[in-house]
Amino acid sequence: MKYSRRHFIRGGVAAFSVGFSAPRFLSDVACAQGASFRNLVVVYLSGGNDSLSMLIPYRDAFYATRRPTLAVPAGQALQIGRDSAGTELGLHPRLTGLKTIFNEGRLAFIQRTGYENSSRSHFEGSDIWSTANPASPQGPGWLGRYLDLSPAPFDPLSAWNTAAETPRTLQARLVAVPSIVNPSTYAFQSPNGSSEVASEQTCAVRMSSHVPRGRPHLSFVNASAQAALATLERVSAVGAYAPTVTYANNGFAQALRAVAGAMASQIGTRVFWVQTGGYDTHAGQNTVNGTYASLMGTLNDGLTAFYEDLRNQGLLNDTLVLQFSEFGRRIPENGSGGTDHGAASVMMAIGGRVRGGVYGTAPSLSPDPGNPTLENGATDVRHETDFRSVYARVIDHWLGGDAARILAGDFRAGSPEFV
C-alpha cells in the first residue's frame, strides 16, 4: 500500500520525486514547532459519496458493464496516471480545478479507505467515521477528543463548525465548538436601540455565565449562549473579510469563504468543519451531466477557489483539507439510475504541505466473488487502508497531537504518508 510516486505519470507534467522522506524525528520536531499555526479543514460529503465516479478506474474491463448508464466515458475522464498497482485513473470531468492542484503535487487521493464490516447505515456510518470507533460509535468525536486534550484555557473559537448543527466529529466533553454558518449575521439583536442594546447584552452575558446547581441541561444551553456572546466580536471581523477570489454563491463555497476569512483574520481558530450534501444518489445519479456532475462541480469550484484564495493570502502551507464521506456506493448501478449504499471510499487531502499523488490501490471491478478488492458478493469496494490510520497521520504529523491516545489505539502502522 505504501505509495510510490514513480508509478505515477501526471498528464504531461513532470513528476517530482519524493523518494526522499525526512527522518521521522525531524518532521515531528517541525510539527511540534508549527503545530499551533496549522489549520485543519474537514470536508464531509454527506450521504455516501460514489467515489468510483470521482476517482475513476476508467479502463477497468468491468467498469462500463457494471455501470451501463452511469459510467463516465474513458475519453471524458481527466486522466491523472496510474496507481501503484498500475490501474489507470481519471478524475470526474468536472474536477478540472482539482486536477490542476493534483498536478501541482498538492492533492493526495487515498483509495479504498474504510474499515472491516462497513456499516451501510448513514447514521451508524457517519458516527463511526466521527468517533473513529467502529465497535462503539458513541460519545465525543475524534477531533472533539483532540480539542479536549488541548492545553487550558480553552478558547471557544479554537474550532469553528460552519454547519448549523454540531457534527459528532467536533463533539467534545469539555468544550463547546461554535457553529457559525454566516459570520455577517452573527450578532446580538435587541428590540431597543442605542445604549439599551449594550445593557441587554451585558445582562445576557451575566445570565449565561451562571452554572446552575444540579441543572446540567440548563448549564448546557447557557454554555451555548455564553460561547456565542463571547465570540461575537472576533467573528464580526470575519464577516468583513474581502477574499482574493470569487466564491460561488452556494452553501459549500460560502462556508469555505468564511473559513478563509477566519484564517486571514487570525482569530485563533485552527479546526474547521465544512460539509456539503446530496451524495445519497439512489436515483437519477446522472454522473456525467446531471446530479452527480453538479455535486462534483460544487466540490471542485469551492475547493479550487479556497485553494487559490489561501495561496494568495500566503496560508496554503499552514492549511490541510481532509475530505471524507460515510461510505462509498455499490458498484452495480440500480434500476433507478442510481447507486445504493456501499463500503470503502476515497479520501482526499489538499494543502501546501501535502505530498500529492495517489495512495493505495483502486478496486478491480470484476464481479468474480473471489475478487479480493471487493466484498458483499463482489458488489462493494473492500477497504485497504483503515480510515483511522489516515486520522493518525493527521493527528501526529499535522495537529501535533498523540494519535494513539486520541484514537484509543495505535493505527500508525501503514499510515499513508501524505503529510
Added chain:
Amino acid sequence: MGQDPRLQHLLRRGGFGATAAELDRYGRGSLGAVVDELIQFDRVPDDVDARFTTGEPVSPSTAVNDARQRWLFRMVQSRRPLQEKMALFWHGHFPTAYSKIAGRVGAPDATRMLAATRGEHPGGGRGQLELFREYALPNFRDLLVEVAKDPAMLVWLDGRSNTRTRPQENFSREIMELFTIGVGQFVEADVYAGARVFTGWNLRRVGDADDPNSYYEFFYNAAQHDTDPKEFSFSIYNDGGGSAGSRTSRTIPARAASGGIQDGVDLIAALARHPATARRLARRLWAFFVSEIEAPSAGFVEQIARVYQQSDCHMAPTVRAVLSSREFNASSSYFARYSWPVEYVARALKEVGYGSYPLSSALSPLVNMGQQLFEPPDVGGWSLGTSWFSTATMLARMNFAASLVGRQRADIARAASGKGPTPEALLSFYLERVTPAEFDSGPYQDLLAYLRTGGEWTGSDAQLRVKAPGLLHLIIGSAEYQLI
C-alpha cells in the same frame, strides 16, 4: 387550575404551550378531562384552516413557504393541539425533505405532495402532512402502509423507480432502520429482500404534464413486481404458515403479480408488531413527551410497548398511557426537554402575542435555529436534544425573541403600563405570563439589575416602553425559556 403547573406541563408537551385564555378554558376541567380532550380531538371542531389568514394571498398547496406558514399557524391556533403535535412527531419520524422532491417533480407538485389538504388536491388525494394529521393517533401499521404509498415518500426514498429487474434498496433499508425495528435488528439480506417486496410500488402522473391540475398518485405496477419468495431473518407470519422462527414463517411466499401488493402489507404488518418496534416507539415517545434528561426505565419502555402491542399497534391508547404515566406527571419531568425550534417559536408567539408580527417573518429565523419545516437534513431527521443548541442556533433563538418583542413593543408597553412600581413587580408580572423554567437567584438578580441600569427606576410609561420589551427579550431569549 390555569396556574396549575401540571396543566401547563401537559399543554407544553401535548401541545405548543397555551395562551392565558387557553389556560383558563382548559383549567375548568380536571387534568384527566384535558388528556381526554387532547386525545379525542375528533370531538373538537377542526376549524383551524378556516381561520388561517395572512395579509396577502397565499397558496399553501403549491408554494412551500405558504405551507410552512400554515403549519405554524396551526401549531399556534389549533383547538386540537395534540393532533398538530403528533403530526410534528410523525414528520420527525418519517422525515421527508421538500428540496429533493422539488428537484424531481418541480415546486408546485412537491408542495402538493407534502402539504395539500384533500380539498386542495385536484385528485382528492392529500399531502404527507395531511396523512400525518389524519393518522396522528390511529393505527401505526395503517400509517406505515399509507407512508409506503405516499407520493412524497415514493420520490424521497426512490420507491417510484423500484422495479423487478432492478430493486431499489432505499425505502426498504429505512423502513427497517428508521421507521420500525432499528439498527441491529436486521441484516443486509433483509434490506435486499425488502427491496424486492416493494417492487412495483410506483408512482404515476394523472393528466398531462403541462396541465396544472395534473397530479401524481401511487399505483401498484404488477408488471414490475418480483413474484419470487422473499426470505427474512425475522418472522413475517406469526399465525399459520409454520411455527415461529421457522423458515416458512420467515418467508413471504411466491405470489402472482396481480396480488403481489400483499407482500408489502405482510412485511409492514410484521415490522409494526415486532417487539423491537414497540420498544423503539416507546423510547421515542418518552423522548418526545416525557424527558430528554432522564433515560426511560426498562419498566416504562416495557409498559408502553405492552400497551402498543395489546392494542394491536394503535397509537391513541399508547400516547394516552404516556401522558397518564407517573413519569410524565412527575415534577422532575417539567422542563426536562429541549424545545424544538418550532416549539420554541410557537410557544413564544402564544405567550408574547403576535398581532404585529407576520408569521412569515418566523420562517427565516427557524432556518437559522436549525429547523425548517418540510426540510429535515436527511432521512434520519433532525438531531434532537442538545443537538439543537450550538452558538449559532442559540443566537438565532435570542435574535428571534428580539425581533418578535420588537414588533410587539407597542402592545407590550401598553400592557405593562402601571405594572412596574418596582423592578421586582415588573419581573413578577412577566413571570406570571411567560413560562421559562424557574430562574435561580443568579439570573433573577441579573434581570433586576438590567431594569435598574441606565437611570433610577420610576416605572413611568416612558421607562417601560424601553425596559418592558428589553426584559421580555431577555426572558424569551434565556436558556431557561428554551426548555419545555
